[in-house]
Amino acid sequence: MNSIARSLCSSTPFLGRSLISSNRPVFAALTVRNYAATPRSARKRSSPNKFSSSGSRFPKKSKFTKDTLERLPATTSKNDSPGKQVFQSGKFSQLHSPSKAVYDKSSTGIDSITTFDQLRIFPTVRAAMIEEIKSTYNLKGPKYKNKEELTLKPSPIQVAAIRKINQPRLKNVNRKKLENVSTSAADQINEEFKKLNALQKLKVFTLAAETGSGKTWAYLASMLSKLKEDDFALYEQSPERYDAAKSAQTVRSIILLPTHDLVEQVYATLERANNVKFDVEKIGSHSNFKEFLSLPDQGSSLNLNILKWGSGDPHTKLFDKCLKGRVDVLVTTPGKISSLSKLQNINRPYRFFNAVEYCVLDEADTLMDQSWIETTMPVVTRLAKLKDLIICSATIPKSFQATLNKLFPADDSIINIVTPSLHKLPKQVKISVIDAELSPYNGSKTRALAQALYAIMRDGTEADHVKRVVVFVNKKESVSALVETLVKKYGHREQDVIGITGEDKPAERTEKLSPFMKPAVLLEDDLDNSKIKVLVTSDLLARGMNFVAIKNVIIMDIPRSSVDLVHRIGRTGRMNQSGRVILIVDKRKNKTWLSGLPNAVKRGLTMG
Ligand SMILES: Nc1ncnc2c1ncn2[C@@H]1O[C@H](COP(=O)(O)OP(=O)(O)OP(=O)(O)O)[C@@H](O)[C@H]1O
Numbered sequence: 152m153n154s155i156a157r158s159l160c161s162s163t164p165f166l167g168r169s170l171i172s173s174n175r176p177v178f179a180a181l182t183v184r185n186y187a188a189t190p191r192s193a194r195k196r197s198s199p200n201k202f203s204s205s206g207s208r209f210p211k212k213s214k215f216t217k218d219t220l221e222r223l224p225a226t227t228s229k230n231d232s233p234g235k236q237v238f239q240s241g242k243f244s245q246l247h248s249p250s251k252a253v254y255d256k257s258s259t260g261i262d263s264i265t266t267f268d269q270l271r272i273f274p275t276v277r278a279a280m281i282e283e284i285k286s287t288y289n290l291k292g293p294k295y296k297n298k299e300e301l302t303l304k305p306s307p308i309q310v311a312a313i314r315k316i317n318q319p320r321l322k323n324v325n326r327k328k329l330e331n332v333s334t335s336a337a338d339q340i341n342e343e344f345k346k347l348n349a350l351q352k353l354k355v356f357t358l359a360a361e362t363g364s365g366k367t368w369a370y371l372a373s374m375l376s377k378l379k380e381d382d383f384a385l386y387e388q389s390p391e392r393y394d395a396a397k398s399a400q401t402v403r404s405i406i407l408l409p410t411h412d413l414v415e416q417v418y419a420t421l422e423r424a425n426n427v428k429f430d431v432e433k434i435g436s437h438s439n440f441k442e443f444l445s446l447p448d449q450g451s452s453l454n455l456n457i458l459k460w461g462s463g464d465p466h467t468k469l470f471d472k473c474l475k476g477r478v479d480v481l482v483t484t485p486g487k488i489s490s491l492s493k494l495q496n497i498n499r500p501y502r503f504f505n506a507v508e509y510c511v512l513d514e515a516d517t518l519m520d521q522s523w524i525e526t527t528m529p530v531v532t533r534l535a536k537l538k539d540l541i542i543c544s545a546t547i548p549k550s551f552q553a554t555l556n557k558l559f560p561a562d563d564s565i566i567n568i569v570t571p572s573l574h575k576l577p578k579q580v581k582i583s584v585i586d587a588e589l590s591p592y593n594g595s596k597t598r599a600l601a602q603a604l605y606a607i608m609r610d611g612t613e614a615d616h617v618k619r620v621v622v623f624v625n626k627k628e629s630v631s632a633l634v635e636t637l638v639k640k641y642g643h644r645e646q647d648v649i650g651i652t653g654e655d656k657p658a659e660r661t662e663k664l665s666p667f668m669k670p671a672v673l674l675e676d677d678l679d680n681s682k683i684k685v686l687v688t689s690d691l692l693a694r695g696m697n698f699v700a701i702k703n704v705i706i707m708d709i710p711r712s713s714v715d716l717v718h719r720i721g722r723t724g725r726m727n728q729s730g731r732v733i734l735i736v737d738k739r740k741n742k743t744w745l746s747g748l749p750n751a752v753k754r755g756l757t758m759g
Pocket residue numbers: 283284287303304305306309360361362363364365366367368544545694695696697721725726
């Protein structure tokens with residue numbers, strides 16, 4: 152047993168003693184498991200690789216219906232990585248734990264690569280990425296006086312993902328062998344086919360890393376670099392073809408997200424990066440892209456044609472933009488694309504997607520769960536020229552892993568990229584539990600909430616700034632009731648308590664969200680004269696939302712699964728920032744398990 156496992160296992164008796172020793176029946180549900188290592192390769196080989204033999208890009212049964220998925224094999228935990236200690240309770244054990252081999256393969260280079268320059272990123276994409284991250288960086292404390300002084304380093308998922316995804320496609324095919332193939336013509340043709348296949352073969356990557364770890368730029372840096380490298384390769388071949396390609400009526404890459412708020416968020420990131428002005432002399436002088444970067448449409452900014460096709464946008468927005476010229480990146484939801492099939496008297500509404508080469512499914516465990524997959528996968532299977540499919544999420548629910556196993560049954564048909572902290576709650580987040588059944592709350596969770604908000608307002612943190620608190624409830628119906636109670640019963644001002652549900656129009660949601668999507672403002676600068684802003688919402692905004700420097704999250708209703716708990720808690724403590732999560736419990740069955748959560752986070756245990 153390796154040293155990590157030994158150290159983890161040595162802590163088990165302690166953890167076991169503190170949580171299980173009281174032998175109250177309720178503890179029986181809690182398990183802190185040590186997985187036996189069953190490396191993936193030892194797993195019985197699944198069905199032969201339908202993935203490439205049929206030549207189709209996806210297994211035959213790509214018609215995704217609910218029953219297709221219901222027949223999915225039971226989720227297995229036998230392949231969980233050895234020595235991984237998992238914190239879970241009976242119904243909360245829904246997270247898949249990747250095998251040790253996957254962790255090992257992903258983590259090469261994570262420690263040795265400390266600058267973006269060490270990563271294979273197209274020079275102007277690297278410059279734009281760094282400037283964009285700096286532009287929204289929340290300067291904490293006196294360490295930096297201004298953003299110029301910031302020295303950013305790639306996060307673990309960015310290192311792992313860019314190293315794996317942004318590889319030249321012909322790397323694996325020996326070019327020398329191709330060039331001087333002197334034998335028969337047949338061998339030459341065979342080699343050419345191999346080269347063609349290597350160039351066009353669909354590669355599927357999964358990116359899984361903890362919340363707030365920079366996954367967005369992990370996939371953007373790879374995808375934008377490929378778009379730029381493709382442009383460069385075309386320019387090298389023929390400047391005329393390079394120029395002509397810009398007016399092609401086609402989409403080159405698509406980013407699919409589950410909600411319009413996330414479409415807005417990723418589009419805003421891309422727009423900021425696209426508008427970064429750079430000095431190409433500094434960036435491209437040493438590279439062999441010098442001549443290419445001296446082109447007027449390359450040298451001053453990324454100059455990509457980016458289209459957001461979001462809620463309420465008519466299909467004509469997509470068509471008009473495509474008819475005017477090539478769309479480099481389309482940011483949208485699967486629902487928008489599948490709605491094209493309902494259009495009357497429009498011939499070939501999908502023709503703009505025939506040349507899509509790169510596709511990202513962000514928050515993929517949502518996009519590929521049972522209620523979504525019937526919309527998502529038909530969109531992906533339409534992309535006949537797809538070369539890279541990047542499947543990105545902060546959690547790998549066991550059901551999601553089972554879907555991936557079904558879609559890509561062979562070991563080598565998918566490249567899994569994970570980080571060591573996957574499914575770990577950020578250690579810098581302090582978790583506490585309020586038992587609403589105790590006095591003075593006497594069973595009233597809203598009283599416990601009001602008390603917690605009162606304490607946060609007066610705790611001296613974020614001095615001189617408007618405090619911001621995100622409160623999660625399970626049901627959208629309880630959002631407005633809770634807002635009303637805080638205003639009417641506990642004296643909060645209406646402008647200080649904001650409720651957001653899916654009933655709000657996306658434009659309204661964006662407006663209401665804005666105080667939480669930028670750094671805290673000074674008290675004297677706040678237009679509402681607020682001291683505290685409270686956002687009450689459901690899991691609609693628990694995934695992916697890049698709340699900026701939120702220090703307080705309160706979970707009023709314990710979520711239905713550990714997956715949702717990880718996402719809710721992940722709205723704070725983003726990119727190594729500190730944060731605080733208060734869990735308000737009132738049902739006996741929840742209390743026991745959750746009282747062990749603060750300790751599990753401190754110990755860096757993985758959520759089950
Ligand atoms: N290398 C970096 N250094 C510092 N900050 C970074 C870096 N990369 C990204 N960020 C910032 O970290 C924040 C979180 O990034 P991002 O939203 O991509 O996280 P995520 O992993 O997608 O989170 P979630 O799983 O919750 O969606 C963003 O504000 C982003 O600008």
